[in-house]
Amino acid sequence: xxTDVKEMRDLAASMMGRDFAFDVETSGLRAHQDRTLGLSLxxxxxxxxxxxxxxxxxHTLPSADDDTFGIPHDFIARSDAVAALTxxxxxxxxxxxxxxxxxxxxxxWKMGLDPKGELHDTMIGEFLLNENxxxxxxxxxxxxxxxxxxxxxxxxxxxxNFAKEEFMAVPLEPAAAYAEDDTKxxxxxxxxxxxxxxxxxxxxxxxxxxxxLCRVIAEMQVKGFALDMAKVAELREEYGAISATHEHAVWxxxxxxxxxxxxQGEDIPDTYLKMIDHLVKDGVPVQARVDDNxxxxxxxxxxxxxxxxQKTKRTKPRVPYFNVGSRTQLADLLYGYYGITVPxxxxxxxxxxxxxxxxxxxxxxxxxxxxxxAPKVLDDLLEWxxxxxxxxxxxxxxxxxxxxxxxxxxxxxxxxxxxRTGRLSSSSPNxxxxxxxGELGKKVRSLFxxxxxxALIVCDYSQLELRLLAHYSQDEAxxxxxxxxxxxHTMTGARQAGLTYEELAERVxxxxxxxxxxxxxxxxxxxxxxxxxxxxxxxxxxxxxxxIYFDIEDVQKQIDGFNEAYPRLYAWKQEVFEEVRRKGYVxxxxxxxxxxxxxxxxxxxxxxxAERQAVNVKAQGGGADIVGLAMIRIQERxxxxxxxxxxxxxxxxxxxxxxxxxxxxxxxxxxxxxxxxNLLKCPLAVEGTIGPNWYExx
DNA sequence: ACATAGCGCGCG
DNA sequence: AAAGCGCGCGCTATGT
Numbered sequence: 001x002x003t004d005v006k007e008m009r010d011l012a013a014s015m016m017g018r019d020f021a022f023d024v025e026t027s028g029l030r031a032h033q034d035r036t037l038g039l040s041l042x043x044x045x046x047x048x049x050x051x052x053x054x055x056x057x058x059h060t061l062p063s064a065d066d067d068t069f070g071i072p073h074d075f076i077a078r079s080d081a082v083a084a085l086t087x088x089x090x091x092x093x094x095x096x097x098x099x100x101x102x103x104x105x106x107x108x109w110k111m112g113l114d115p116k117g118e119l120h121d122t123m124i125g126e127f128l129l130n131e132n133x134x135x136x137x138x139x140x141x142x143x144x145x146x147x148x149x150x151x152x153x154x155x156x157x158x159x160x161n162f163a164k165e166e167f168m169a170v171p172l173e174p175a176a177a178y179a180e181d182d183t184k185x186x187x188x189x190x191x192x193x194x195x196x197x198x199x200x201x202x203x204x205x206x207x208x209x210x211x212x213l214c215r216v217i218a219e220m221q222v223k224g225f226a227l228d229m230a231k232v233a234e235l236r237e238e239y240g241a242i243s244a245t246h247e248h249a250v251w252x253x254x255x256x257x258x259x260x261x262x263x264q265g266e267d268i269p270d271t272y273l274k275m276i277d278h279l280v281k282d283g284v285p286v287q288a289r290v291d292d293n294x295x296x297x298x299x300x301x302x303x304x305x306x307x308x309x310q311k312t313k314r315t316k317p318r319v320p321y322f323n324v325g326s327r328t329q330l331a332d333l334l335y336g337y338y339g340i341t342v343p344x345x346x347x348x349x350x351x352x353x354x355x356x357x358x359x360x361x362x363x364x365x366x367x368x369x370x371x372x373x374a375p376k377v378l379d380d381l382l383e384w385x386x387x388x389x390x391x392x393x394x395x396x397x398x399x400x401x402x403x404x405x406x407x408x409x410x411x412x413x414x415x416x417x418x419x420r421t422g423r424l425s426s427s428s429p430n431x432x433x434x435x436x437x438g439e440l441g442k443k444v445r446s447l448f449x450x451x452x453x454x455a456l457i458v459c460d461y462s463q464l465e466l467r468l469l470a471h472y473s474q475d476e477a478x479x480x481x482x483x484x485x486x487x488x489h490t491m492t493g494a495r496q497a498g499l500t501y502e503e504l505a506e507r508v509x510x511x512x513x514x515x516x517x518x519x520x521x522x523x524x525x526x527x528x529x530x531x532x533x534x535x536x537x538x539x540x541x542x543x544x545x546x547x548i549y550f551d552i553e554d555v556q557k558q559i560d561g562f563n564e565a566y567p568r569l570y571a572w573k574q575e576v577f578e579e580v581r582r583k584g585y586v587x588x589x590x591x592x593x594x595x596x597x598x599x600x601x602x603x604x605x606x607x608x609x610a611e612r613q614a615v616n617v618k619a620q621g622g623g624a625d626i627v628g629l630a631m632i633r634i635q636e637r638x639x640x641x642x643x644x645x646x647x648x649x650x651x652x653x654x655x656x657x658x659x660x661x662x663x664x665x666x667x668x669x670x671x672x673x674x675x676x677x678n679l680l681k682c683p684l685a686v687e688g689t690i691g692p693n694w695y696e697x698x
Numbered sequence: 699a700c701a702t703a704g705c706g707c708g709c710g
Numbered sequence: 711a712a713a714g715c716g717c718g719c720g721c722t723a724t725g726t
Contacts, residue, residue, distance in 0.1 A: 271723085326722060327705060352704070359706055389707065392720060419716060423710085430718045433709035465710085465715095527714090534713035541714095605712055616715040620710085624716095650710045650716085 493522025
């Protein structure tokens with residue numbers, strides 16, 4: 001390890017001109033608030049030996065009188081290390097590798113180091129070489145590839161006066177050895193991957209798309225997306241009340257059921273009995289009196305009289321309590337107590353244990369077929385779920401994760417090695433599933449705001465995936481719709497019904513209800529049928545999304561109509577099926593590989609699923625390639641205006657820009673998104689706007 | 699007390 | 711018997 005400046009300078013000197021791997025050890029996972037404790041570096045010297053050194057900035061030394069205690073100690077000043085390493089990282093002709101580089105970049109940038117060489121993220125490399133693995137962690141990968149058994153961090157000994165998770169808490173020698181192993185295996189992976197990527201024809205997508213995109217992602221993760229916390233709190237209040245109202249209605253119905261069981265002399269299952277003190281702890285209003293033995297009686301839960309159950313003297317007293325969030329209890333209520341019979345005309349969702357689902361789609365189907373006879377509690381349940389989802393998945397986590405020191409920014413992770421199609425995924429929190437549709441979408445997206453003196457630029461591709469399908473299939477009608485900027489849903493609806501586009505478009509413009517229905521069907525067809533949805537599922541889709549019921553025969557006719565509407569599209573899909581059967585994989589337009597070994601499965605349904613995945617990845621993955629290239633271009637071109645990417649939602653890009661440059665930046669973003677299309681024989685279209693928040697910029 | 703599977707639901 | 715694809719996450723039920 002390296003613990004003084006002189007050694008540091010010697011190391012830097014000996015690294016010049018050589019490929020190297022790097023890895024930061026930190027006090028936490030967030031670059032904006034946590035510290036870099038040290039830097040591990042590996043390279044190969046003149047003797048072809050791999051050299052690994054841990055450069056220590058900050059660590060612990062054992063206490064003089066008690067080696068179970070560690071004393072914080074400063075080693076090399078970061079500024080000295082950075083000064084020595086700046087020329088190393090500034091080299092452009094050497095390869096610089098790291099495992100999960102976006103993470104390291106955040107910390108390096110904060111210290112003032114920016115790797116300028118040929119970047120190589122070994123995690124992404126491993127993903128491109130096989131996107132079907134379960135894990136791309138360094139330890140698992142090193143074990144699989146080299147048979148290396150790397151130390152498990154959690155098992156390292158640590159000083160007792162530190163939290164176990166802290167790297168600082170691990171005594172210096174084993175800590176350094178651990179860090180050095182990280183870059184050693186990263187370097188070995190880098191050496192091994194390069195020729196493999198080349199052999200598989202993946203070098204271009206790696207160097208021109210994945211690695212430049214890694215820098216964009218690192219920046220997005222550092223910057224984050226600002227929130228209007230006052231409005232978050234407001235919305236939390238509003239929906240807290242809405243949630244409580246509907247929850248109470250469903251709860252009361254459930255409690256009626258339990259009371260009914262009692263009257264019938266039936267047992268109340270244990271899962272319905274809750275300990276009184278647990279309810280109190282959860283904030284449920286409970287009134288009770290206690291007798292001489294301190295046993296509760298005359299108990300009211302939420303103002304409702306309930307019996308008390310106490311099996312033995314040693315067990316705590318329990319009361320019946322209906323849990324509105326429990327699927328099993330809801331199924332008891334709906335299919336037992338209310339005796340709702342499941343519609344047979346359409347297929348409803350069943351669970352693994354054979355029970356009927358209580359999901360939104362099933363409830364909507366029930367409502368459709370029962371009409372006025374449907375219990376009112378269904379609406380309360382649907383409304384409660386909506387409000388509860390909003391609070392539990394979005395508002396409360398946002399409040400917890402917002403950074404009060406930077407405009408309540410949310411810093412999500414964007415991962416390049418999760419989605420097998422090559423899309424990004426987002427987590428902690430997921431910013432790619434923030435509500436966008438309907439009234440709720442408006443309210444929630446309005447919470448995401450531009451920082452002071454900034455504006456948001458929101459641009460999205462219109463029908464990106466279908467344009468890829470048009471490109472590949474060269475279907476005349478599909479291409480015409482996109483080159484002439486026609487309404488695609490009208491086009492599909494017209495062709496399904498055997499009408500011309502012009503005829504249906506005019507009737508839709510004149511508010512002809514029958515024509516509007518045809519367009520609606522066309523829209524559903526575009527979303528559902530492009531990737532091979534079957535009749536039964538499509539029937540449900542039409543009913544749940546549009547409230548229209550068709551017999552299964554009519555649904556099949558619509559599917560046939562869709563396939564006949566775009567005959568070249570249908571033919572091209574068959575070609576893709578053959579391609580994946582022949583090669584076992586397909587490639588996207590950006591050169592990414594999607595291996596589908598299930599295509600050779602003896603299970604015909606599994607093989608068919610692989611066929612559909614092959615078609616889907618050409619569109620979805622190709623779209624992801626294009627959006628990625630656009631983001632790279634955007635990052636380079638808006639930086640002079642101090643603008644930057646803040647989020648990507650698959651076909652949508654959000655950029656934050658100083659207000660004074662917003663118009664310029666909008667034009668750059670739109671241009672960039674269009675210009676990356678030197679790959680497609682189908683034009684692209686981008687819609688973009690400027691606004692103070694995520695909704696109003698849309 | 700803790701981990702995992704399954705469901706349900708938000709997005710493109 | 712079975713025919714959209716791709717995600718992340720909160721919650722309950724279940725098992726250890």
